[in-house]
C-alpha cells in the first residue's frame with residue numbers, strides 16, 4: 001500500500017510541477033515571449049561629415065587682398081596705385 005501511495009504522491013507532484021511550469025511559461029511568454037518579427041530596421045544614417053568651409057576665413061582673405069608697403073610697412077590694398085601713407089608706388 002505504501003508503494004501505491006508513493007506513486008500517487010509522485011504523480012501529484014509531477015502534475016503540480018507541470019502545472020506550475022506551464023503557468024510560469026505562459027506568463028513568461030506573455031511578457032517576455034517572442035514578439036512578432038519586426039521588419040529589419042534601416043541602418044541608422046551616419047552623421048554627415050561637415051561640409052568644407054565655403055569661404056576662406058576673413059583674415060586670410062584680408063592677407064590676400066592687402067600687401068605691405070615696402071617704404072613704410074603699412075598694409076595697403078592691392079587695388080591701390082600707391083601707398084596712402086607714404087605715397088610710394090605699390091610693389
Ligand SMILES: [Zn+2]
Nearest residue numbers: 069072083086
Ligand atoms: Zn607706404
